[in-house]
Amino acid sequence: MLKITILTCTLAAALSAQSSSPNASMARFDVKAMDTSVDPCKDFYRFACGNWLKQNPIPPDQARWGRFNELDERNKQVLREILEEAARAGGARDAVARQIGDYFAACMDESGIEARGIAAIKPELQRIKDVQDKSQLAAQIAHMHRIGIPVLFEFGSGQDFKDSTKVVAQLDQGGLGLPDRDYYLKNDPKSVEIRQKYAAHVQRMFELAGETPQAAKAMADTVMRIETELAKASLDRVSRRDPEKIYHPMKRGDVAPLAPSFHWERYFTGSGAPAFQSVVVAWPDFFKGVDQQLQKAPLDDWRTYLRWHMLHSAAPLLPAAFVKENFEFFGKVLTGAKEMRPRWKRCVDYADNQLGEALGKAYVQRTFGAEGKERTLKMVQALETALGQEIEKLDWMTGATKKEALVKLKAITNKIGYPDKWRDYSSVEIKRDDAIGNRFRANQFEFQRQLDKIGKPVDRLEWSMTPPTVNAYYDPQMNNINFPAGILQPPFFDKSLDDAVNFGGIGMVIGHELTHGFDDEGRQFDPQGNLRDWWTPADAKEFAQREACVVDEYSSFEVAPGAFIQGKLTLGENTADLGGTRVALRALLNTIGTGGKKIDGFTPEQRFFIAFGQVWCSNEREEALRLQVQTDPHSPPEFRVNGVVKNMPEFWKAFSCKPGQPMVNENACHVW
Ligand SMILES: [Zn+2]
Numbered sequence: 001m002l003k004i005t006i007l008t009c010t011l012a013a014a015l016s017a018q019s020s021s022p023n024a025s026m027a028r029f030d031v032k033a034m035d036t037s038v039d040p041c042k043d044f045y046r047f048a049c050g051n052w053l054k055q056n057p058i059p060p061d062q063a064r065w066g067r068f069n070e071l072d073e074r075n076k077q078v079l080r081e082i083l084e085e086a087a088r089a090g091g092a093r094d095a096v097a098r099q100i101g102d103y104f105a106a107c108m109d110e111s112g113i114e115a116r117g118i119a120a121i122k123p124e125l126q127r128i129k130d131v132q133d134k135s136q137l138a139a140q141i142a143h144m145h146r147i148g149i150p151v152l153f154e155f156g157s158g159q160d161f162k163d164s165t166k167v168v169a170q171l172d173q174g175g176l177g178l179p180d181r182d183y184y185l186k187n188d189p190k191s192v193e194i195r196q197k198y199a200a201h202v203q204r205m206f207e208l209a210g211e212t213p214q215a216a217k218a219m220a221d222t223v224m225r226i227e228t229e230l231a232k233a234s235l236d237r238v239s240r241r242d243p244e245k246i247y248h249p250m251k252r253g254d255v256a257p258l259a260p261s262f263h264w265e266r267y268f269t270g271s272g273a274p275a276f277q278s279v280v281v282a283w284p285d286f287f288k289g290v291d292q293q294l295q296k297a298p299l300d301d302w303r304t305y306l307r308w309h310m311l312h313s314a315a316p317l318l319p320a321a322f323v324k325e326n327f328e329f330f331g332k333v334l335t336g337a338k339e340m341r342p343r344w345k346r347c348v349d350y351a352d353n354q355l356g357e358a359l360g361k362a363y364v365q366r367t368f369g370a371e372g373k374e375r376t377l378k379m380v381q382a383l384e385t386a387l388g389q390e391i392e393k394l395d396w397m398t399g400a401t402k403k404e405a406l407v408k409l410k411a412i413t414n415k416i417g418y419p420d421k422w423r424d425y426s427s428v429e430i431k432r433d434d435a436i437g438n439r440f441r442a443n444q445f446e447f448q449r450q451l452d453k454i455g456k457p458v459d460r461l462e463w464s465m466t467p468p469t470v471n472a473y474y475d476p477q478m479n480n481i482n483f484p485a486g487i488l489q490p491p492f493f494d495k496s497l498d499d500a501v502n503f504g505g506i507g508m509v510i511g512h513e514l515t516h517g518f519d520d521e522g523r524q525f526d527p528q529g530n531l532r533d534w535w536t537p538a539d540a541k542e543f544a545q546r547e548a549c550v551v552d553e554y555s556s557f558e559v560a561p562g563a564f565i566q567g568k569l570t571l572g573e574n575t576a577d578l579g580g581t582r583v584a585l586r587a588l589l590n591t592i593g594t595g596g597k598k599i600d601g602f603t604p605e606q607r608f609f610i611a612f613g614q615v616w617c618s619n620e621r622e623e624a625l626r627l628q629v630q631t632d633p634h635s636p637p638e639f640r641v642n643g644v645v646k647n648m649p650e651f652w653k654a655f656s657c658k659p660g661q662p663m664v665n666e667n668a669c670h671v672w
Pocket residue numbers: 009010011012512513516572573576
């Protein structure tokens with residue numbers, strides 16, 4: 001959240017905003033989840049998942065419900081046990097247990113939070129009131145950034161795109177309340193409706209903070225005005241996939257001319273950043289837009305804008321009326337969830353977000369053994385070998401570029417399960433009666449931790465996901481793949497089941513992450529993680545043609561009336577799905593050979609595809625689908641399955657599909 005993660009390629013959308021439900025049973029590969037009355041060549045997703053989809057309606061507190069959520073739910077139960085045990089104040093607790101336990105206890109203390117009311121953030125609101133002229137805005141914004149309130153723009157650190165050994169200061173666009181700039185700019189009926197509901201929500205939040213309806217309405221208009229201007233100055237999501245477009249290194253002193261109305265030196269000093277001489281600005285035009293707004297909007301409007309973001313960020317840990325109002329818009333309107341998740345699940349999420357490696361260490365001790373790490377590493381090696389073979393036999397790529405690609409593949413490092421070195425949060429003060437203060441202090445720790453990296457060598461052992469996370473990622477600047485312990489379980493990985501199932505599950509996940517090193521973004525980085533073109537022009541052209549095939553295919557998928565997948569936004573993920581699945585199948589066949597015996601009536605190849613399909617079984621609300629195609633680089637699950645198998649002759653053969661059937665794309669896309 002506080003790190004500018006421009007380029008991390010994850011397996012799936014983050015679950016934290018929408019996960020959980022009643023006690024999910026152990027979710028495994030399951031032939032009973034299939035609907036064998038569906039022809040696999042007509043709709044493979046429903047063939048693999050049909051019964052599961054019927055038997056697993058979306059719980060009312062969810063926006064979607066899939067196999068990822070089932071696993072996430074199990075992980076959350078473990079985290080709850082850890083946190084409740086740690087929260088018992090009486091027993092002998094070590095320092096880490098006291099910290100996570102008191103954090104959880106403070107978050108769960110609804111009556112205390114109710115009693116303190118909005119007074120819990122009174123000093124913060126007062127600071128905003130005390131801003132007496134525009135020249136003081138920089139210091140105030142620096143303070144808000146330090147405690148994790150994302151106003152106006154983002155400041156942090158990251159590896160230099162062109163020298164991956166160096167950590168540099170970074171400035172990026174930001175400051176919106178809605179999930180994407182397009183929400184402010186599009187004029188289709190759905191977008192207009194969401195905008196109106198957002199403005200009404202902002203108004204109600206001001207009313208809860210004590211304003212009259214008329215005053216609150218005027219304030220909401222102000223917020224909309226400022227955020228719309230910021231949205232106009234922001235670069236769109238698809239363009240942001242091009243690393244060259246978001247890479248503008250400059251001298252520290254060159255930032256001020258972009259937005260001379262902002263007191264940059266006061267900001268940098270106030271932020272707590274160490275001394276630095278240069279900074280990478282993602283999109284300089286954004287800051288020109290900021291400057292225009294700083295000149296145009298009166299000081300009082302800025303105070304209103306800052307106050308809104310303070311209320312918005314604090315809402316989940318304020319009294320129930322704020323929590324509920326926040327859910328009404330960000331839960332119900334944006335994702336379609338009907339009910340709020342139980343408090344304990346939200347508090348588990350916050351603890352995971354803020355003290356993740358303290359909590360994660362305890363999680364790993366309970367759930368993940370050395371055996372899990374060893375078996376996963378073995379599969380990673382099998383996948384790397386298979387990807388090397390796929391690259392070698394590509395007919396569209398010349399020898400020179402292949403050689404470079406194989407060097408890059410060999411240089412990928414693998415991180416499995418959990419960090420070798422755990423983060424030390426001992427400097428974060430956690431109070432048992434101050435939930436919102438705990439959040440601000442933990443945010444401040446993270447913000448400072450990110451800034452302290454500026455000018456230092458890159459820490460290649462660091463993780464950007466916590467151990468219980470049901471997800472995985474490839475980092476193009478580190479050139480490494482990362483698999484948290486949370487995903488190395490059924491249905492992804494099940495040591496009691498056959499290789500076909502495991503290669504279709506975690507094998508596909510590994511293949512997906514490896515392929516990210518060679519998708520539209522990843523291919524632009526070299527083995528050392530530097531933005532450097534290692535392609536011959538002819539090969540780059542061939543690559544672009546194959547990617548166009550993928551863009552066209554996915555752009556044709558309509559997920560809700562009028563809402564289509566954005567082929568360009570999801571290109572990297574779709575490429576990773578296509579390549580990852582193909583590579584995983586090759587790795588399976590390298591391991592077991594062809595002609596393996598049937599289990600449950602299915603050949604190993606069939607079981608591979610069914611296992612792959614079942615990882616993605618998922619029911620979704622229409623609102624969640626609309627949000628996803630607007631903001632998320634991942635295609636919705638159904639299309640991640642059918643979109644892939646359509647392009648795989650190996651699939652057609654496994655299920656005897658004929659030309660002309662829906663799962664047979666005769667002009668199959670094949671990048672990797
Ligand atoms: Zn991915």
